Amino acid sequence: MHGYAPREWGAITISLDGLEQSHNWLRANNNSFDHAVKALDLIVSSKGLTYDVVTCVNRKNINELPELKHFLMSRKTKAWRLFTIAPIGRAANNSDMVLTPTELQRLMDFIAASRMKDGIAVTFSCEAYTGTYERRVRDSFFFCHAGIHIASVLIDGSISACPNIHRSFVQGNIYHEPFLDILDIWNNRFDVMRNREWMKTGICGHCKDYKHCGGGAMHLWNEKRETILTCIHKTMNNESVPHTRSLHVTAVPDAAE
Numbered sequence: 001m002h003g004y005a006p007r008e009w010g011a012i013t014i015s016l017d018g019l020e021q022s023h024n025w026l027r028a029n030n031n032s033f034d035h036a037v038k039a040l041d042l043i044v045s046s047k048g049l050t051y052d053v054v055t056c057v058n059r060k061n062i063n064e065l066p067e068l069k070h071f072l073m074s075r076k077t078k079a080w081r082l083f084t085i086a087p088i089g090r091a092a093n094n095s096d097m098v099l100t101p102t103e104l105q106r107l108m109d110f111i112a113a114s115r116m117k118d119g120i121a122v123t124f125s126c127e128a129y130t131g132t133y134e135r136r137v138r139d140s141f142f143f144c145h146a147g148i149h150i151a152s153v154l155i156d157g158s159i160s161a162c163p164n165i166h167r168s169f170v171q172g173n174i175y176h177e178p179f180l181d182i183l184d185i186w187n188n189r190f191d192v193m194r195n196r197e198w199m200k201t202g203i204c205g206h207c208k209d210y211k212h213c214g215g216g217a218m219h220l221w222n223e224k225r226e227t228i229l230t231c232i233h234k235t236m237n238n239e240s241v242p243h244t245r246s247l248h249v250t251a252v253p254d255a256a257e
């Protein structure tokens with residue numbers, strides 16, 4: 001990679017989901033941490049790349065965040081973005097991946113206290129509205145850019161927005177559409193992501209924060225579109241959300257308690 005990365009290259013993100021044990025647990029691969037750190041060292045030492053490190057915060061790594069921050073600083077990392085784990089895929093039925101209300105608040109407090117300190121930019125991802133933490137955990141107010149400023153081509157050629165959005169939002173496939181129609185797809189078929197009135201239903205339908213949040217992030221809606229799967233703002237306020245109800249978790253004990 002040295003000497004091969006021109007400035008005009010876009011951005012690259014590397015996932016590091018905790019210290020070695022917790023990262024390898026989440027990735028289900030005993031070699032994953034070593035590979036990720038080698039890639040990180042290469043990326044950081046390249047002068048031409050814009051990059052950041054992403055960490056999916058869960059119940060196994062929430063207590064490691066200060067140590068992980070120091071580890072990243074020791075590798076000269078300049079940008080670190082933290083996510084929670086959406087209840088989709090194999091995370092849908094795993095309560096180890098779901099932060100409790102107290103842990104979510106600890107995560108927000110950690111980010112707010114770490115912002116732009118010690119030479120590393122720490123931010124919360126664009127995944128959710130955070131209520132009173134908005135502007136303290138990221139540079140801009142929450143807004144889901146899927147289908148408005150973001151399009152993507154998935155591994156099977158499907159045309160969508162962010163890769164983790166439910167497949168029912170796919171708007172075509174590069175292998176089946178004439179090449180010249182692809183711009184037309186972007187211009188004319190992304191209405192479901194641009195007119196989000198349909199999101200005002202389920203728990204969002206009678207939420208007093210809807211005017212600020214707009215119905216949350218697109219990846220938290222499934223093909224039924226009856227209600228958002230989870231809500232960080234409501235969870236932090238100890239309000240019930242569909243995902244924790246489906247796990248039959250009313251109160252997950254906190255690690256620190």
Ligand code: SF4
Pocket residue numbers: 129203204207208209210213214215216217228230231232233234
């Ligand atoms: S319930 Fe819906 S509208 Fe209200 S804060 Fe949560 S995601 Fe946003």
